[in-house]
Amino acid sequence: MKQQLLKEDDVIREMKKALAETLRIDEDTIQADSSLINDLGAESLDFLDVVYQMEQTFGIKMARHQVLEHVEELFGEDTAVDPDSGELTPGAVALLKLRFGEESVEIPEDMDMDDVPTLVTVRSMSRAVLDILDTLPSACEACGATDWKRDDNKIACSACDAPGTFENGDDLTRAWLTKAQEEHKLF
């Protein structure tokens, strides 16, 4: 269900804190629309670090694989990347536009798979966190109560204090992809 306890601003604030610490940069230099790689200089290991910090902060499991890695698993070999040119397929580019389009980032038609992580911004990563938080069940799995509270940055049951349970990021990505494919027939 769409939870109301943590908002986009809360997640962006924690994301900025984690990035400032990981990248040893001033928090004030980080904007919601900053690309982690292009604007903040993050490398692969920094991603893992920030993902881990977000998981600890909010009590969630984020995706380990980026969206296009799931595409070939779900829709078949060579659906995301053209094996001859090494470029993304038109379906993959259209998919990235769906996923990142509202970020006003430029997605070139001849984008390379390796460049996809440059699309990740503070805001898009925060949305991924929120999407997971929004899978909070209406009732606590431990006691059945239907009232949640916010304890620091974690969601917990008001009745028994059990932590909220959420779907994990990779499952959520696959569900999103299946729905996107049904609606847009990209592959």
Ligand SMILES: [Zn+2]
């Ligand atoms: Zn409970």
